[in-house]
Amino acid sequence: MATGFGFTLKATDGAARTGVIATPRGEIRTPAFMPVGTAGTVKAMMPDSVRATGADILLGNTYHLMLRPTAERIAHLGGLHRFMNWHRPILTDSGGFQVMSLASLRKLTEEGVRFSSHVDGSKHMLSPERSMEIQKLLGSDIVMCFDECPALPATDEVVAKSMRLSMRWAQRSRDAFGDRPGHALFGIMQGGVNRDLREESARALTGIGFDGYAVGGLAVGEGQEAMFSVLDYAPGFLPEGKPRYLMGVGKPDDIVGAVERGIDMMDCVLPSRSGRTGQAWTRMGAVNLKNARHKDDPRPLDADCTCPACRNYSRAYLHHVVKADEIIASMLLTWHNLHYFQELMQGLRDAIGEGRLAGFVAGFHAQRAAGDI
Numbered sequence: 001m002a003t004g005f006g007f008t009l010k011a012t013d014g015a016a017r018t019g020v021i022a023t024p025r026g027e028i029r030t031p032a033f034m035p036v037g038t039a040g041t042v043k044a045m046m047p048d049s050v051r052a053t054g055a056d057i058l059l060g061n062t063y064h065l066m067l068r069p070t071a072e073r074i075a076h077l078g079g080l081h082r083f084m085n086w087h088r089p090i091l092t093d094s095g096g097f098q099v100m101s102l103a104s105l106r107k108l109t110e111e112g113v114r115f116s117s118h119v120d121g122s123k124h125m126l127s128p129e130r131s132m133e134i135q136k137l138l139g140s141d142i143v144m145c146f147d148e149c150p151a152l153p154a155t156d157e158v159v160a161k162s163m164r165l166s167m168r169w170a171q172r173s174r175d176a177f178g179d180r181p182g183h184a185l186f187g188i189m190q191g192g193v194n195r196d197l198r199e200e201s202a203r204a205l206t207g208i209g210f211d212g213y214a215v216g217g218l219a220v221g222e223g224q225e226a227m228f229s230v231l232d233y234a235p236g237f238l239p240e241g242k243p244r245y246l247m248g249v250g251k252p253d254d255i256v257g258a259v260e261r262g263i264d265m266m267d268c269v270l271p272s273r274s275g276r277t278g279q280a281w282t283r284m285g286a287v288n289l290k291n292a293r294h295k296d297d298p299r300p301l302d303a304d305c306t307c308p309a310c311r312n313y314s315r316a317y318l319h320h321v322v323k324a325d326e327i328i329a330s331m332l333l334t335w336h337n338l339h340y341f342q343e344l345m346q347g348l349r350d351a352i353g354e355g356r357l358a359g360f361v362a363g364f365h366a367q368r369a370a371g372d373i
């Protein structure tokens, strides 16, 4: 890891690991879940509330912030931590994934991607060099290489071509990042669902050398079975002593399965985005609070949950404010969902640390099968 960064493995249980990433802005307990703070805010949450749910680190999106308010403006105002009043670690993605999914009029070349903003149609360019410059301006603690994530399904030929471009971009990202004590650069493994291409990508990245390694190119519609089949081998192609980050994952059962297979970090919009649509994630499974069956239910969402929504409100109230589209509905359900995701991560860390992960996972699945939520 870069100077000022260190990953210490505390325990393993099968392929699963638990440890701590030390950074200049604080420690990250792994396995870790990163809430997504897309445009400099975890939607409907104050930063202190995000911390109160148990988050050690959050994610910022380069694509959104470069368009609005721009990375230069955030740098001029003291950087993203100061700007959004979150003083613990921030990981920023490279913009590569979102430019391909959100921008219009995109032109992809060896140089990078030219595109028009989905906000105002203005013209922009992202390249490994520009992405490193933006992430440096933002001041993020963990920087992601600029890569291309191919949409699935795709032929092996298309996936191979895309992966090899991303590996050339990884080298350019590394060169442009330079030597930045206190800041880490993570490479991103590509290769779709092809084992040989995944191994080729891992060899290329470890040959360049990074402070951590992401498994990219997943959670793009391949389905859980295909994702797990890749995770059955891909983390093992990466250096054991460096953090492994699975991008864009996921539902609680995706998270559990990924941790069992050796993943240390994840991010997903699910808990926050679904919280804004009235969906709650609980130990018993998902609860849709728009459903009329909650109209007269005086019980809390989860009697064993200590979050503000479960301590202070009935399902009937949550149903009411969701149906009335009240702002507090997003606040309470986002808080509960992030709290539940972090509680799940703590349960995984404890179980791995005590060598009882198999029992924890069995209990996790049994609770969800129990029904009556």
Ligand SMILES: CNc1nc2cc(C(N)=O)ccc2[nH]1
Binding pocket: 096, 097, 147, 148, 149, 188, 215, 216, 217, 218, 219, 220, 247, 248, 249
């Ligand atoms: C939500 N799924 C998802 N898959 C991702 C893949 C990447 C990637 N760089 O391969 C980045 C973000 C991602 N988000």
Ligand SMILES: [Zn+2]
Binding pocket: 301, 302, 305, 306, 307, 308, 309, 310, 311, 336, 339
């Ligand atoms: Zn709760």
